[in-house]
Amino acid sequence: MRFRDLGKRRLGKGWLAGALALALSGGAAAQAPAEKPQYGGTLEVGTMFYTLSALSWDPHDWNWKLNHDTGQFYEQLVAGDLDKSVRKGGKYPFTIDAFLPPGAQRGELAEKWELVQNPLSVVFTLRKGVMFPAKPGVMQERELTAEDVVFSFNRLRSSPKMVPTYFDFVDRVEARDKHTVVYHFKEYNAEWDYRLAWGFYSVVTPKEVVDAGANNWKNVNGTGPFMLTDFVQGNSNTYTKNPIYWDKETIGGQAYKIPFVDKMIYRTIRDEATMNAALRTGKVDMLESINVRHVDELKKSVPQLKWSKRLSFLGSFVALRTDTKPFDDVRVRRALNMAINKKEIIAAHYVGQAELYAYPMHPDWSGYFEPLDKLPPAARELFEYDPAKAKKLLAEAGYPKGFSFKMQYCACSPDHTELAPLLVAYLEQVGVKAELQPMEYAAFLSAMTTKKHAAGYLMSSSHTNPTTSIRKSFVSGQTWNPSIYADPKVDDRMAEAYLTQDEEKRMEILRELTADIVAQAPYIWLPTPYAFAAWWPWVKNYAGELNVGSLRPGPIYARIWIDQELKKKMGY
Structure with missing residues (x-):
């Protein structure tokens, strides 16, 4: 049986209610004729954690915020399926932090997967042709293999900071061949999917990065849509598009290579009023978390903004x-x-x-x-x-x-x-x-x-x-x-x-x-x-989505494009 069908989990009234609310606040645009995406430009983001700089770049540290900062370049076996989002007429708003119902999942590095009852194990078949870009002084361009997945898991498991008992249900993991990974279980665990495939502690890191120093931002390198090219503590993370990224986005029946933007920047601003001002003046294109007490004022002063509302996770x-x-x-x-x-x-x-x-x-x-x-x-x-x-x-x-x-x-x-x-x-x-x-x-x-x-x-x-x-x-x-x-x-x-x-x-x-x-x-x-997100009309292919795994927004940003002409018309 496939992971996404396991247990026939109920989707839940809350997901449908959230989908309806998001549709009413902007998701209904999914019914409009598809716009042709544009390439280029920079996406400036005030994330939901805009007051906090990156806390670590190394998965071995078991830091809760890692996926939020590294999910632009480190990928996982499974991710949220944005084709099932409310924006595209689906059921899922993708605003919860770390819960992906089976119907909301897609393979990322894994092409398919199967839970085997006897002997108890899960088999992941990896996509072929997924590449690590070259990183001068760290690694050459090469293909992702099952050995990378095995190495990453064993390194995570060896960390003294590992959450107690987290991986105890796993006996061992093996690379059956170049593109097949098998996790052998000691016993069943209801979270096997989350813990191994799309959780807080399941990214795939190449050995070359670890050898070079995995917590030095200058060394990090993954198969994701962006590459980390600058980091200023307390100020910004700058990500540049990965030119050999494997995935595509289908719009109007046509598949487009992603990411659309050339750069994506996290802005770190400690002061709430300052970040609201940055949104108001167009210095950031989107702000993912706005206190309810500031919503009415922002709506009055900047009526052009688009909005979404969610119950905080x-x-x-x-x-x-x-x-x-x-x-x-x-x-x-x-x-x-x-x-x-x-x-x-x-x-x-x-x-x-x-x-x-x-x-x-x-x-x-x-x-x-x-x-x-x-x-x-x-x-x-x-x-x-x-x-x-x-x-x-x-x-x-x-x-x-x-x-x-x-x-x-x-x-x-x-x-x-x-x-x-x-x-x-x-x-x-x-x-x-x-x-x-x-x-x-x-x-x-x-x-x-x-x-x-x-x-x-x-x-x-x-x-x-x-x-x-x-x-x-x-x-x-x-x-x-x-x-x-x-x-x-x-x-x-x-x-x-x-x-x-x-x-x-x-x-x-x-x-x-x-x-x-x-x-x-x-x-x-x-x-x-309740929390609110707001973005300028030139931010396209977006409706307030936050996560496609565990606090991991990278694939969402990779699918956003900037309408440069509209931005200029609006005076920015």
């Missing part, structure tokens, strides 16, 4: 360290949830553009997500503002006069910079004093991954996909478990979910796990906001 919360007093007491954690007026935060802070409950499961994940009104009372209660009961719980836990704790947050997040003082004010009303500690991103991330962070930790975390959302945050010993949550029953049920091939049964396990974890309140659960 980043959940916000304050992680409460369950290994630290007083947060080892569930009554205290529940009290802090009830002390926060989350509905008021939606109304005032997010001007109504947020969902009260949309994390850790994303509403797009039909079958996995249960709405708030379907959760048990113990979970629902945490989303109601009840300071009187919060005080009662604190008194029962031995803190009738409250307590003090430190709350860290990243100064790189404009949203959290404004949200944090609001949380402090609510907590003060029940006698709890939160001391805010803003941090630069590198120190903020390091504190969490080394488990040296404060008892309170305000952060955003990717929904990722239904299994990873629970595993990474709530299974014992995981890197991205900021509450240090540990429950043997959760660990056992999560292990069971991964071994379960029947998706309906897996959905049931994950629904139960989610409800139990929410009620245990390892986090102060916060609303999930």
